Amino acid sequence: MKFKKHLSLLFILIIVAVLSACSNTSASEKIYNHLEKAVELEEEFEKQQDKIVKLEKKEQNIYSKIIDLSMDDFDKIKKLSDKALKSIEKRAEKIEMEKESIHASKEEFIKIKDLIDQLENKQAKDTAEKMFSVMMERYNAYDKLYQAYSKSLERETKLYKMLQKKDLKQETLSNHIKKLNNSYEKVIDANKTFNSRTAEYNELKEKFYKQADIKVEYEDNASSKDKNNK
Template identity: 60%
Template sequence: MLYRKIAIIILISVIAMLSACSGASTSEKIYDHLEKAVTLEEAFEKQQDEIVKLEKKEQELYSKLINLGMDEFDKIKSVAQEAIGVIEKRKDKIEVEKESIDASKEEFNKVKELIGELEEEKAKEKANKMYDVMMDRYDAYYKLNEAYTQSLKLEKELYSMLQKKDLKQETLTKHIKKINESYKKVLEANENFNTYTEKYNKLKKEFYEAAKIEVKYEEEAKKKNE
């Protein structure tokens, strides 16, 4: 079992709307929903560092376990139980993360009806593409969440197995192989999710330009303050 950092690309947020074209009330409403959806993902973003720390902690425990001999079986059981505790904490973080995405999706869905009210065809075209990509992004996240949750289940089973004195090496090897295969799916799902996030960030910028909504992006503001 190898520790793998799952790199998550976060949605680009807008600090403030500076101006909007005359009569662009529909665009402004869409803007409000889009930026609220980003805000609702803040809890998702906050979980990332904590999850990485917990993954590192578990890897340290796993490394400690494989260096223990059977004459230290009580120690093996203690470390394995601690590792299960870390997995449970990771599971809690993943649940908070999913709740954040669920809330973001519910808010984002509010733009669907508004898109049809846009008068500028280019803005409407960009908005429809943006909407479709974001919905694909949500679907990609749920697949990532499912794959990661399955990996946690397999890891928990591993630490339960390690607490058995009659555990056979062949059984252990097969289970570790399952975990590694499971994390391959996690990495693939993560890459897919990140791809859709990048596409959405690009399309959101293009929509704001087409709708003549002038905004200041957080990343740009940070550069100016450096």
């Protein structure tokens, strides 16, 4: 009976030791795990980039063909417009996939907030706080980019539907194209902000890893990714 009690006590001690070892994982290591998980969750965002750019080029080619045609080629204009509309639908789907990826990354990233206060190294803590702030600005910048891009998609859709009307007036078309170009300018501005925050965040993350003595091997240009070349 005593043997069984000692055995039970030993088993309990082993469990306590294991739990203690898990809880002893440093705050910096936990932060590292969340940061790298956030990167993994953005892989879908990364994958959609080239696909979106290809669709954009395809639509630009279609538009170039349309403006070279006259109203005598209305049937061709209509067919080309249909192709453009289908391409826009695909792009809209990919933008939604991109957004979901970014938002999943954000949910993972914000888990480091409470861990930052647990850092003992003051330099690493200060850098982590800046890193957190910049990354949140990056997520906000993406939301603005998403909104601007979605608006441009709406106006592109309207453009190609307008081109399918025989009674379309030149003035109406010109006014809409001005609005569309304005949308593109907003996308470009939002994209620049997003890219700037991405570069700033990556620099701070690399700095944090060095200060927290976390050994990380970077691939070429991996620490300064510049995405969303819309």
